[in-house]
Structure formats: structure tokens, C-alpha cells
Amino acid sequence: MRAALASWHMGRVIHAYRTHPRHRRTLSQELVAGWLGLTQAKLSHLENGRAPEQLSKLIHYSRVLAIPVDLLWFDRPGEPRHPAPHSLRTNAAPSSAPTAAMDVDTALLRELEWLLAEPPLLPQARAGRASEELAGSSEGRDGQPRWLDDVIGGRDVHVLISGALAPDGRIVLVPVHRRDFLRALGLMAASGATLSPLSTLATVPAASASLDPRVVDHLARLRAVLAENDNLFGPRQVIAAAQEQTGLLATHLRHGTSSTPQRQTLHHIQTQFADLLGWLHQDSGDHAAAGYWLDRALEWSHRAGDPKATVFILARKSQLAADRGDPGEAIDVAEAALTSAEPTGRLAAIAATYSAHGHALRGEKTTCLTLYDRAHDILDRAEPDTDPWGQFFSPAYIEVQRAHSLAALGDYPAAATSFRTAIDGLPSTFHRDRGVYLAREALAHAGAREPEQAATLGLHALMVGTQTHSGRIMTSLRSLHDAVAGWRTVPQVREFRQAMGQVPTATVT
Numbered sequence: 340m341r342a343a344l345a346s347w348h349m350g351r352v353i354h355a356y357r358t359h360p361r362h363r364r365t366l367s368q369e370l371v372a373g374w375l376g377l378t379q380a381k382l383s384h385l386e387n388g389r390a391p392e393q394l395s396k397l398i399h400y401s402r403v404l405a406i407p408v409d410l411l412w413f414d415r416p417g418e419p420r421h422p423a424p425h426s427l428r429t430n431a432a433p434s435s436a437p438t439a440a441m442d443v444d445t446a447l448l449r450e451l452e453w454l455l456a457e458p459p460l461l462p463q464a465r466a467g468r469a470s471e472e473l474a475g476s477s478e479g480r481d482g483q484p485r486w487l488d489d490v491i492g493g494r495d496v497h498v499l500i501s502g503a504l505a506p507d508g509r510i511v512l513v514p515v516h517r518r519d520f521l522r523a524l525g526l527m528a529a530s531g532a533t534l535s536p537l538s539t540l541a542t543v544p545a546a547s548a549s550l551d552p553r554v555v556d557h558l559a560r561l562r563a564v565l566a567e568n569d570n571l572f573g574p575r576q577v578i579a580a581a582q583e584q585t586g587l588l589a590t591h592l593r594h595g596t597s598s599t600p601q602r603q604t605l606h607h608i609q610t611q612f613a614d615l616l617g618w619l620h621q622d623s624g625d626h627a628a629a630g631y632w633l634d635r636a637l638e639w640s641h642r643a644g645d646p647k648a649t650v651f652i653l654a655r656k657s658q659l660a661a662d663r664g665d666p667g668e669a670i671d672v673a674e675a676a677l678t679s680a681e682p683t684g685r686l687a688a689i690a691a692t693y694s695a696h697g698h699a700l701r702g703e704k705t706t707c708l709t710l711y712d713r714a715h716d717i718l719d720r721a722e723p724d725t726d727p728w729g730q731f732f733s734p735a736y737i738e739v740q741r742a743h744s745l746a747a748l749g750d751y752p753a754a755a756t757s758f759r760t761a762i763d764g765l766p767s768t769f770h771r772d773r774g775v776y777l778a779r780e781a782l783a784h785a786g787a788r789e790p791e792q793a794a795t796l797g798l799h800a801l802m803v804g805t806q807t808h809s810g811r812i813m814t815s816l817r818s819l820h821d822a823v824a825g826w827r828t829v830p831q832v833r834e835f836r837q838a839m840g841q842v843p844t845a846t847v848t
Contacts, residue, residue: 340352340355340356340359342355343355344410344411344412346390347390347412348390349385349390349391349396349397349400349401350385350386350387350388350390350391351386351390352404352406353371353375353382353385353386353400353404354386356371356404357371368382368383368386374403374404375399375400375403376399376403394413397411397413398413398415398416401415402415555604555605555608558584558588558608558612559608559611561584562581562584562608562611562612562615565577565580565581565615566615569615569618569619569622569771570769570770570771570772571770571771571807572806572807573622573771573806573807573808573809574618574619574620574622574623574807574808574809575623575808577619578616578619578620578623581612581615581616581619582616584612585609585612585613585616588605588608588609588612589609591605592605592606592609602642603642603643603644603645604643606639606640606642606643607643607645607648609639609643610636610639610640610643610645610648610652611727613632613633613635613636613639614632614633614636614651614652614655616628616632617629617630617631617632617633617636617655617659618655620632621658621659621662621811622771622809622810622811623808623809623810624810624811624813624814625810626659626662626663629659630656630659633652633655633656633659636648636652636655637649637652637653637656640652646679647684647686647726647728648728649679650676650679650680650686650690650728651676651686651689651728651729653672653673653675653676653679653690654672654673654676654686654689654690654693654729656668656672657669657670657672657673657676657690657693657694657697658693658696660672660697661693661696661697661700662811664700666697666698666700666701667697667701669693669694669696669697669700670694670697670698670701673690673691673693673694673697674690674694676689676690676693677690677691677694682717683717683720683721683722684717684721684722684724685717685718685721685724685728685729685732686728686729687717688714688715688717688718688721688732688737689714689729689732691710691711691713691714691717692710692711692714692732692736692737692740693740694710695707695708695710695711695714695740695741695744696740696743696744696747698710699743699744699745699747699748700747702748704748707744707748708741711737711740711741711744714737715734715737718732718733718734718737731769733764734764735761735764735765736761738757738760738761738764739757739758739761739762739765739776741757741761742754742755742757742758742761742776742779742780742783743779745757745783746779746782746783746786749786751783751784751785751786751787752783752787754779754780754783754786755780755783755784755787755789755792758776758779758780758783759780761776762776762777762780770803770807771803771807771809771812773803774799774800774802774803774804774807774809774812775800775809775811775812775815777796777797777799777800777803778796778797778800778804778811778812778815778816778819779815780796781793781794781795781796781797781800781815781816781819782815782818782819782822784796785819785822785823786822790823790826790829790831790832791829791831791832793819793822793823793832794819794823794826794829794831794832794834794835794836795831795835797816797819797820797823797835798831798834798835798838800812800815800816801816801835801838801839801842804816804842805842813842816839817839819835820835820836820839823835823836824836
């Protein structure tokens with residue numbers, strides 16, 4: 340790819356992109372020609388003929404393929420470059436090229452960021468076909484692409500799973516070869532760069548005398564987008580946007596509507612944003628900030644007059660207490676939520692689940708497993724619920740929490756088996772959470788004295804951790820790094836520990 344970019348020949352760049360091993364199979368000329376608005380014959384001529392020189396076409400092709408402007412030998416209107424000391428080319432650049440291009444390492448990092456990203460900005464109608472051809476058209480169980488079955492099932496140990504945002508807004512999983520990932524880690528450590536930055540999000544207008552229903556709808560949709568992006572890119576990129584919206588809500592409440600129903604509506608949305616911020620900080624490992632925002636959420640749930648929100652936030656506080664290593668508080672708060680919840684509703688099942696883990700942390704296995712069975716029973720009988728609280732909750736979620744508890748109880752083989760079953764049942768949109776559970780499954784295998792499997796899963800989890808900056812993932816992986824130290828001569832363990840040593844400090848802390 341670097342040679343193609345350095346040749347200033349767009350046809351060669353397109354050919355290098357189509358045939359790059361990142362895709363695991365060559366993209367057909369028919370597919371890429373469709374992206375570019377060309378026939379297959381014209382693309383073939385473009386790849387094998389003289390270098391195209393018409394600037395408007397170069398701009399169009401580079402935008403469709405989402406090539407970073409810093410890698411190009413021409414400017415794209417309205418897209419600034421990030422200059423660095425050395426040129427990517429060895430010969431003098433023409434006047435249309437930047438006078439200060441990137442140094443080679445930075446160029447390679449930008450190239451990897453581009454190639455690790457989901458493919459180009461395709462028209463929505465072509466997105467499904469593109470994803471199918473990239474992943475391999477054959478399907479495994481439950482309609483998942485076969486490559487994903489192979490990776491999750493441990494049959495393809497050379498490929499890692501990366502999340503990406505498809506053009507139609509879906510989060511999809513794409514394959515990345517472990518060599519590319521490990522090479523990128525080294526570059527990230529040297530440059531301090533990160534992968535998959537979250538684009539800047541628009542904000543809502545300032546407060547007015549009355550509450551425009553469109554503002555409420557916008558805020559609800561924005562929170563959903565932020566939550567989805569958190570699961571793809573992690574909390575760091577999302578926190579600032581969520582805090583800004585929370586501040587705008589406070590402004591509305593201070594200087595805007597005086598209508599009680601409208602104010603309760605705003606408090607309801609404010610509670611959702613505070614819960615999101617609590618979660619974002621919890622995943623970052625900042626438990627003090629997480630506690631602050633959950634306290635705000637609890638207060639605002641009462642102002643909103645929403646008892647279901649209050650129950651859910653109590654359950655969330657139990658989850659946070661367990662993460663802090665305080666089983667007594669985890670149990671007390673979960674029991675308060677369970678007492679207040681509708682006995683056959685989803686929130687009661689959530690409270691029972693978090694209470695179960697509190698008991699696991701106290702070594703009370705029988706009570707713990709009884710509560711997990713109770714959570715399943717409640718969820719099986721629960722009626723469909725359109726409330727926003729705990730929409731993530733499912734039988735697979737209960738099982739992954741049960742696995743976490745089994746590991747805490749020291750039953751590592753059972754924990755590893757339960758983690759595998761639960762991970763297989765997770766939706767593909769749970770990219771960051773998949774990384775959390777992979778890291779915990781890896782720890783369970785280490786506890787069961789299975790270092791090869793532990794290290795292999797740890798590397799998969801590290802891929803997600805470096806993308807999302809998840810404190811939960813990195814905390815587990817630091818524990819895994821120590822847990823497998825006694826097997827440092829095992830090749831998989833050596834590779835994992837070396838990869839951990841290359842992770843930038845900002846990602847690990």
C-alpha cells in the first residue's frame with residue numbers, strides 16, 4: 340500500500356486496497372467499481388493504465404474509499420492536513436502536494452487506521468453486499484459470517500475481531516489479522532495516537548421559554564447514539580458530549596419552562612444522561628466520578644416522578660459497588676431495588692442479578708446461584724416493556740454475570756465454559772462488552788491453568804481494549820498479564836505479554 344500511495348497513481352492505490360490482506364479475501368473489481376460509480380472494465384483500465392490526472396476524479400475516488408487526506412498527494416477542499424517533519428516520498432513533490440508531509444511512522448499509522456476502519460462511505464443500498472463480501476459470503480450458525488464463527492470458536496487464532504460503524508449506522512464486526520494489530524500497537528506506543536476516534540456530535544439548542552417536543556426527541560435519539568458509540572469506541576470520546584447535553588438540560592430547567600409535566604420530562608431525560616455518564620466513568624475505571632453521576636441520576640429520577648428509573652439506578656449503584664469491591668453495599672442496594680421493583684418485571688431480574696454477584700464476592704455460592712436462577716425465572720415471566728431502563732438485559736447477560744461470579748468463587752473451569760456460552764449469545768453490537776467478557780474468560784482459563792487459551796483470548800480482548808480505552812478490559816488484562824507470568828516461555832503467553840508492554844500508558848490507566 341505504501342508503494343502504491345508513493346506512486347501517485349490512484350489506480351494502483353485502488354488495486355492495493357482491493358487486494359490488501361486486511362480484507363482476508365480480494366475485493367472484486369465489480370464490487371469496488373460499484374462504489375466508485377464505474378463499470379468493471381473502466382476500473383480495470385484505471386488500475387492498469389496511465390495514472391489519472393483529473394483532480395475532480397481523484398477527489399471523488401479518495402472520498403469514496405475514505406483515504407485520509409494526509410496520505411494523499413493532492414489536497415481535498417475543506418480538509419486540513421496534519422503536517423510532520425519528513426516526506427513520504429523521496430523525490431520532490433509537485434506544487435499541488437503539501438510542502439511538509441508526514442514522517443514515515445506517522446504515515447504508516449494513518450495507513451493502518453484507514454485499513455483497519457470499516458470500508459468506504461458506501462451508498463446504503465450497497466452496504467449489505469460490501470459487508471458480505473468483506474467478511475466472506477458463507478454463513479455460520481445464526482447467520483453470522485463463517486470467519487466470525489471460526490474466530491470465536493478458536494479455529495482461526497490469527498484473526499482478531501474489530502468493531503466498525505457501517506454506513507447505515509449499524510455496528511458490524513470485521514476481521515483484522517493479528518500481525519496488523521500488533522504492528523499498530525507499536526506505532527501507537529511511539530506516537531501516542533489512538534484508533535477509531537468518535538466524530539464530533541451536534542448539540543441541542545439553548546433553553547427557551549417553552550419546551551419544543553423536537554428537543555426532547557433529539558435528546559432521546561442523541562443519548563441512544565452516544566450509548567451505541569460508547570460500545571464501539573469506548574467512553575473517552577463520549578463523555579464530553581454527554582456532559583455537554585446534561586449542562587444544556589440544566590440550563591433548560593433553570594431558565595426555561597415552568598410547566599411541571601415538561602420539567603418532569605426534562606428530569607427523565609436528565610436521569611438517562613446521568614446514568615450514561617455514570618456508566619462511562621465506571622467503564623473508564625473512575626469509580627468516584629461514576630458514583631457522583633449515579634447519585635445525580637437517583638435524585639433526578641425522584642424529581643421526574645419515575646419509580647422505575649429509581650429502581651434501575653439503585654441496581655446500577657449495586658453494580659458499581661461490586662466493581663469497587665464492596666459486596667456489602669452491592670447486596671444492600673440491590674435488595675432495596677428488588678424490594679421496590681415490580682415482582683415480575685425486568686428491573687426485578689436486574690436487581691436479582693446484581694445481588695447475586697454481591698453474594699459471590701462474599702463467597703456465598705448457594706445464595707448467589709439461587710439468585711441467578713431467580714433472575715432467569717423473573718425475566719421469563721416479564722411482560723414486554725418499552726421503558727428505557729435496562730433494555731440491554733437478556734438471558735445472555737444473566738449468564739455472563741453468572742460466569743463472572745463463578746470466577747469470583749474460584750470455579751474457573753465452570754466460569755470459562757459459561758463465559759464462552761454467554762459470549763456466543765451476545766449481539767454483535769456489544770463490541771466493547773464482548774472485549775470485557777473475553778478478558779474475563781481469559782482470566783478464568785488462567786485460573787484453570789490453561790495458559791495458551793488464556794493468552795489467545797487476552798490478545799483478542801486487548802484489540803478491543805486499545806480501541807475503546809475500557810478501564811474494565813484493561814484492569815482484567817493487567818491481572819491476566821500477572822496471572823500467566825509463570826508460563827512466559829509459552830509462545831502465546833510471550834506474544835500477549837509483549838503486546839501488553841507496547842500498549843500506550845494512557846490506554847492502560
